[in-house]
Amino acid sequence: MKFYYLIFSLIFLSLSCNIFDRENSKFEKLANNYIEKMLVLNPEWATSLGDHRYDSLLDDYSLEGIRKNRELNRVYLDSLNTLDFSLLNQENRIDAQILRSRLKYSVFSADTLRSYEWNPMVYNIGGAIYNLLARDFAPLEDRLLSVRDRLKGIPAVLRQAEKNLQNPPVVHVETAIIQNKGNISLIEKDLTLFIEKTPELKEEITPLQREAINALNQYGEWLKRELLPKSTGDFRLGEEKYRKKLRYTLDSDRSKEEILSQAEMDLVKTQDEMYQTAVTLYRQYFPKVEDENLLNDKKKIIKAVLDKLAEDHPTNETIVDLAKEAMQSCTDFVQSEQLVSVPDDPLEIIVMPEFQRGVAVAYCDSPGPLEEEGKTFYAISPTPQDWSQDRVQSFFREYNNYMLQNLTVHEAMPGHYLQLAHSNRFKAPTKVRAIFYSGPFVEGWATYSEQVMVETGYGGPEMKMQQLKMRLRLLINAIIDQKIHTEGMTEEEAMALMMNEGFQEEGEAAGKWRRACLTSAQLSTYYVGNMEVNNLRKAYEAKMGGAFDIQTMHDLMLSFGSPPPKYVKELMGL
Numbered sequence: 001m002k003f004y005y006l007i008f009s010l011i012f013l014s015l016s017c018n019i020f021d022r023e024n025s026k027f028e029k030l031a032n033n034y035i036e037k038m039l040v041l042n043p044e045w046a047t048s049l050g051d052h053r054y055d056s057l058l059d060d061y062s063l064e065g066i067r068k069n070r071e072l073n074r075v076y077l078d079s080l081n082t083l084d085f086s087l088l089n090q091e092n093r094i095d096a097q098i099l100r101s102r103l104k105y106s107v108f109s110a111d112t113l114r115s116y117e118w119n120p121m122v123y124n125i126g127g128a129i130y131n132l133l134a135r136d137f138a139p140l141e142d143r144l145l146s147v148r149d150r151l152k153g154i155p156a157v158l159r160q161a162e163k164n165l166q167n168p169p170v171v172h173v174e175t176a177i178i179q180n181k182g183n184i185s186l187i188e189k190d191l192t193l194f195i196e197k198t199p200e201l202k203e204e205i206t207p208l209q210r211e212a213i214n215a216l217n218q219y220g221e222w223l224k225r226e227l228l229p230k231s232t233g234d235f236r237l238g239e240e241k242y243r244k245k246l247r248y249t250l251d252s253d254r255s256k257e258e259i260l261s262q263a264e265m266d267l268v269k270t271q272d273e274m275y276q277t278a279v280t281l282y283r284q285y286f287p288k289v290e291d292e293n294l295l296n297d298k299k300k301i302i303k304a305v306l307d308k309l310a311e312d313h314p315t316n317e318t319i320v321d322l323a324k325e326a327m328q329s330c331t332d333f334v335q336s337e338q339l340v341s342v343p344d345d346p347l348e349i350i351v352m353p354e355f356q357r358g359v360a361v362a363y364c365d366s367p368g369p370l371e372e373e374g375k376t377f378y379a380i381s382p383t384p385q386d387w388s389q390d391r392v393q394s395f396f397r398e399y400n401n402y403m404l405q406n407l408t409v410h411e412a413m414p415g416h417y418l419q420l421a422h423s424n425r426f427k428a429p430t431k432v433r434a435i436f437y438s439g440p441f442v443e444g445w446a447t448y449s450e451q452v453m454v455e456t457g458y459g460g461p462e463m464k465m466q467q468l469k470m471r472l473r474l475l476i477n478a479i480i481d482q483k484i485h486t487e488g489m490t491e492e493e494a495m496a497l498m499m500n501e502g503f504q505e506e507g508e509a510a511g512k513w514r515r516a517c518l519t520s521a522q523l524s525t526y527y528v529g530n531m532e533v534n535n536l537r538k539a540y541e542a543k544m545g546g547a548f549d550i551q552t553m554h555d556l557m558l559s560f561g562s563p564p565p566k567y568v569k570e571l572m573g574l
Contacts, residue, residue, distance in 0.1 A: 023087035024429075027096055030083070031430040034076045034099070041069055044128045049435060050371025052137060056149035058128055061116070061160040070110035077103040094567045095432040098251075102436045105248035112241060118168040118233050120176035120223065121518070123161035125154055126183040130353055133194055135367065135374050144194060144201050151187070151208040155215040162222060169235035171517045173228045178384075180220045186353060188213050237485040237520045246482070249521040250440050250528050251564040256482055263478045263527055267501060270475065271298065274468040277461050278305040299500075306469065306503050309462055310397035314404060316382040322401065323349050323380055326408040333458050334414050340554035343421035346375035347412065351382060362407055364416035369424050369434035376421070378412045394507035402459065402466045409453050410470070415446035419558055426561035437562035439522065444529020444565060445558070447474055448537075452550075472502040474526040477512070481523035484516050532565035533557075539574040 039046040043054030059065065080100050085093050109115070116122050128150055132143045187209060195202050195209070237245065243256055275298040282289075282301050285308050295301060314322045327349060335342055345367075352362070362381065367374030383392045399407065409415055419442065426433065447470070453459070454467045476498055483489035491513055498509035516523055540553050560571045 020087050020089070023084055024089055024092050027080075027083055027088055027092050028429045030076065030079055031095065031099055031432050034072070035431050035435060037072055038069075041065070041072065044125075044131075046370075047131045048127065048368055050137070050368030050374070052146075055132060055143070055146035058125065058150055058153040058157055061123060061157050061164070063164070066110065066116055070107065073103050073106040073110070077107060090571070091428050092430070094563060094570070095428060095430055098436055098438075098563060098567070099432045101248060101251050105245075108244060108248065113245070116164050117166050119172050120161060120165055120168055120227070121172060121179065123157060124176065124179050124183065125150075125157055126179065126186055126353070129183075129186060129191065133190065134377065135371070137371060137374060140194065141198055141201065144198055144205060147191065147194075148201070148205045148208055151205070151212045154212040158215050158219040161219070165227060167233040168227065168231050169233040169517070170228065170231045171235050171514060172233075173223055173231045175514070175518060177220060177223050177228070180216060180223065182353065184213055184216045184220070187216070190353075235517045236488070239486045242482065242485045242520055246521045246524060249525065251438060252440060252528055252532065252566065254528060254531075256486075259478055259524060259528060260482060262531070263475045267472065267475045267479075270468055270471050271302070271501070274302055274465065274472070277464050277468065278302045281305045281308075281461055281465065303503055305465060307397075309402050309465060310400045310505075312402070313396040313400035315396065316392075319380055319382065319396075319399070319404065320349055320351060322404055323378065323408055326405045327378070327412055329405070330409055330413040330453070330458070333453070333456075334418075337456050338551045339452060339456065340414050340418065340551055340558070341422075342414075343418060345417075345421045345424075347378060347417055348375050349378045349380070349412075352379040362411050364411045364420070366417065366420040366424070370431070376412075376417045378408070378417060380407075391507050394505040398505040398508040400466075402462050403469070405459055405463060406450055406466045406470055409450050409458075410446045414453070415449045416442065419445045419449075420562070422555075422558035423562045426559065428561070433561040433563055438529075438564040439525040440529030440532060441562050441565050441568065442529070443526045444531075444533035447471070447526055447530040448533040451534075469503055473498075473504065473512075474530060476502045477516075477523040478527035480512070480516050481521065485520050529565065536565060536569055536572065536574065539569065540572060543574060 039049075039051055039054065042059055043057035044059050046052075046054045060068070077100065080096065080103065083096065085096055088096055129147055132147050132150070137143075191209060195205055246256055278301045279295065282295070282305050285305065289295075327347070331342060334340060363379050365377040365379060367376065383395050387395075411417065423437065424434070428434070450467045450470060454464045459466075480489060480494045480497065484494060494513050494516065495506075495509050498504045498512060499506065502509075504512070536557060537553065540557075541548050544553075556572060557568060560568055563571075
C-alpha cells in the first residue's frame, strides 16, 4: 500500500511540476515577445533602453502608428489575463503583475488620456538625436549614419504633429516652443561638432541637417503663429482621469484622499522639525538678538536661517564644478560610513542639453537597462538666457551651495545614480522589471537617501535645513499635484503654498507651477515613494532587531531591480 502511495505521490508531483513549468514558460515567452514587438514599434524608446537595432528609425506618430501600439497592448493584456498567476514562481508572478499594470495604463493612455491630440511635447524629437550622440555605444561613424537616417524622418514627424494636435493647453505649447528652439540648437550646433570629427560624412549629412533645421524652424513658427493663439485646452486632468492615472503611476494601494491627508499632517511635523534645527543656527548667526518673541516665531526663524544659507551660492559658470566636488564628497562619506555598496559605473556631470530644459532643474540619465555598458549623466540646467537678473539670483539662492549638495545626494550619490546602477545588475527570466521601473521606488529611494545622509551626519545642521526644505517640497509636490488637477487650485494659491509654507524662492515656485501643469501624478511619486521606502526600513529593522546592519539592508533593498515598493517588501520577506 505504501508503495502505491509513493508512486501516486511521485506522479502527482511530476504533473504539478509540469503544470508550474508550463505556466512559467508561457509567461516568459509572452512577456519577452511583447517587449520585442514594442521595441519594433517604438525605435526611439529602444535606443534609450540600449537596444540599438532600430537606431535609424523614428517612431510612427501617425494615427495608424498610435492604433498599432494600442492594439498590441490590448492583445497582450488579454493574453496575460488567461494565465494563472498563482502557478508562477515569485519573480515571474511579480513581473506579471507589473506587466499587467503597465498594459492597462498603456490602453488607458491611448483611449482616455490621448496626449497625442493635445500635448505638443509628445513630438519632441530631440532625444532621438541626442541619445545617438551622447553615448559611445558604437563608433561615431555608425552612430552618425543612424542620425542621418533619423534626420530624414524629422519633417514627417512635424507634419504629423500639425495634423494630430487639436486644442492643447497654452502652457504645453509655450514649453514646446522653448524645447523646439533647443532641438534646433542641438542639430545646428551640437551635431555640427560631431560631423566635423567625421569629415567623410559631412557631404552626406549636412543637406539633411539643413532640411531638418528648416522643418523645425517652420514648425516653431507654426506653434507660435497658428497653434498658440487657438490653444484654449485645459491643462487640468480632472478628477476621474487623475484618479486613474495616479493609481497606475503609483501602483500603490494608497488612495488620493489618504495621500493628501497624510501630506498635510507631515507638512506641519516637518516645519516643526525644521524650526528646532533653525533655532540653533539662528543663535549662531545672530548672537546679539535676544527677543524671545522673535525666537518663538517659527516661520521667521526658519526663513532667516534659509536666507543666510542662501548667501553662499553658485553661478552658471561654477555650478557644474561645485556639483563635481559635491559628488566626490558624498561618495567618500557613503563609503566611509558603509551605508551601501558603491558601484564603479562611470558618471559624468554635464550641463543639461537645451532641448530638455523647461521642466526640471536636474536629472539623472543612467544607461538603459539593455545597454551593455555606458555612463550615467547627472545633468544640471543653467538659467535661461532670457531670465532677468533678479530671477537668476532667485534661482541660485534656491540652489545654493548647501542645496546643491542635497541635490547631488538625490540625483547621484547615493540617490538615483547608485540605485539605478544596482538596478541594472538585476537579472530575471524576462526584461519586464528592467524596462518598466517604478517611479515611486526610484524617487522614494532618492528622497530617502537624503534623509540617511543627514541622519548619519553628512553636512551638519546646514545640510539638514536643506534636506528638510526638500522634504517640504516633496510634501507640497503631492498636495499641489492633485489640487491643481482636481480641485482647481490657482497659480496664486500654489505659489503662496510653496513660498509661505515651503520657503521656496519665487523662481523655484514658478518653475514648479509650470511643471505641475505640464505633468500629472508624477509629482506624487516622491512623497508616496518616500513613505513606502521608509516603511520598508521600519519593517526590516523590526524583523532583524539587534542584528540590523544598514548596508546589508540597503544592498538587499536595491537588489531586486526597481519594482513598486510593495513588491520589494514581499521580496525582502517583510
